[in-house]
Amino acid sequence: MKIINLKKEFEEKIIKDTLTVLKNGGLVIYPTETCYGIGADATNPKAVEKIFQYKSQRRGKPILIAVASKQMAQNYVKINEIAENLYQNFLPGPVAVVSKSRGKVVSRIESTIHTLGIRIPDYPLVLTIIRAFGKPITSTSANTSGKKTPYSLEDILKYTSKKRLGLIDLFLDAGKLPSRPPSTVVDTTLNEPTVLRQGEIVIPDIPGQTFVSNSEEQTKLIAQEILEKYKNLLISKPLIFALQGELGSGKTQFAKGLGQALKITSNIPSPTFIFFREYPYKTASNQGIFYHLDTWRMEKGEELLDLGFKKMLGPTNVIAIEWLQKVKSILEEISQKTKVCLVWVTIEILSETKRRINYCTAI
Structure with missing residues (x-):
């Protein structure tokens, strides 16, 4: 696993190295406004399979993806009026919006009813990487199933086995992140918006x-x-x-x-x-x-x-x-x-x- 200290390396080099890993179907651990996430090309089946191997996550459990803008999101999901309101008021930020998928990502990432959760991270470097990549990346926390949410490189090393660490190609080290809850996840495919996971951001007007x-x-x-x-x-x-x-x-x-x-x-x-x-x-x-x-x-x-x-x-x-x-x-x-x-x-x-x-x- 290669580690890049974001405070010591030029941004151009960081982006270049990250894109190389993503284009080759590799895994990248990256910082966000909530915690460290693990990213792979969401359209590459082999890359997504590595994510599930790393997470040790059961089949049928969907994974969020990260995009750089609402315009990019529209290529992968159908955005209704409820979702439009959330994008306008809360993104970029720690909110994930679940919509009907257009079927353009690896199917394992979607739910069993073909919905897909999308994040626009409030982290400029990550958005720049996604824009340069031109495709969505996975946006799930970088801990393995059942382990502590990672806020530092030390958390990753302490709670992850050597076998799973061997699946990681690149770690973008931003130091210790503030301990914040994961993103709020809102399903917009029903008649009313439904909070599937409550994070720090509270979505108003949900009965x-x-x-x-x-x-x-x-x-x-x-x-x-x-x-x-x-x-x-x-x-x-x-x-x-x-x-x-x-x-x-x-x-x-x-x-x-x-x-x-x-x-x-x-x-x-x-x-x-x-x-x-x-x-x-x-x-x-x-x-x-x-x-x-x-x-x-x-x-x-x-x-x-x-x-x-x-x-x-x-x-x-x-x-x-x-x-x-x-x-x-x-x-x-x-x-x-x-x-x-x-x-x-x-x-x-x-x-x-x-x-x-x-x-x-x-x-």
């Missing part, structure tokens, strides 16, 4: 989403699915799940699902009589504390602060709050003044076993 659960186990699985959408934010802020619902609606089951997603093996009972419980957790990408609070016995919202709530608001921590009605105004105030991701979850009883679960976000 809350709704699930229907037919059992306690399904409620837990829904909680895990919702957490999966927001887990990338944990690197820079805590996640707060504000749970609303009648007695017996399943708020504690939802909290248990969050705990399972965080690989917590101990039982998670309701903390009604002690106000809160805490559970250290460690996953492949994060470690922190899961706080489970119940404010039912509180007489006023300020009691939440008396519990030391603000000390719980560290990055990587996950907080589930049951019976939030008494502390709702406090939470809203905190979310406006503090760097948090606040997910409002409403659980409605439809029958003895059936629940409607709606969630929306304030970030």
Whole structure:
């Protein structure tokens, strides 16, 4: 693997060497405004196969591509009105727009329903390289499956096997990048824009989403699915799940699902009589504390602060709050003044076993 220090090499030489690798079907690790990505010619089947070998990624899981402009994107996807709005307002930047593919890239990059996610990185050197190459390159984080998101050369070397490092032809070293969440991914192929992965950029005017659960186990699985959408934010802020619902609606089951997603093996009972419980957790990408609070016995919202709530608001921590009605105004105030991701979850009883679960976000 050849390493080019971007601070010490002339840009012309950097671009020339990168283009040589891409044209020969090689792999390049490059910096972006989010993290280090791994790039290959998105129209070259052999190059794309190397990406999947490096990532150790299952078939059927799509990969984003990076282009230099909306005009280039139009050659590869069908841009509708929803997508047009996103391109105009958020790109270049850490947002990926999923549209119907025109079938001009390697099919493995697309989803099984032939959609394709496109990024325009907010990184001038990368845009210059893509323009000079004249074709899109892959835009997936340069970590192998399940490993830490890479923000430096050291991250790559520490968490990548020698065998996989052998697949990399060139590393464009910009030094240690700021630790930021990956890009927000928005599907524009449906009637409403749908956030598939929440990143640092929040797309406004997207309504809350709704699930229907037919059992306690399904409620837990829904909680895990919702957490999966927001887990990338944990690197820079805590996640707060504000749970609303009648007695017996399943708020504690939802909290248990969050705990399972965080690989917590101990039982998670309701903390009604002690106000809160805490559970250290460690996953492949994060470690922190899961706080489970119940404010039912509180007489006023300020009691939440008396519990030391603000000390719980560290990055990587996950907080589930049951019976939030008494502390709702406090939470809203905190979310406006503090760097948090606040997910409002409403659980409605439809029958003895059936629940409607709606969630929306304030970030």
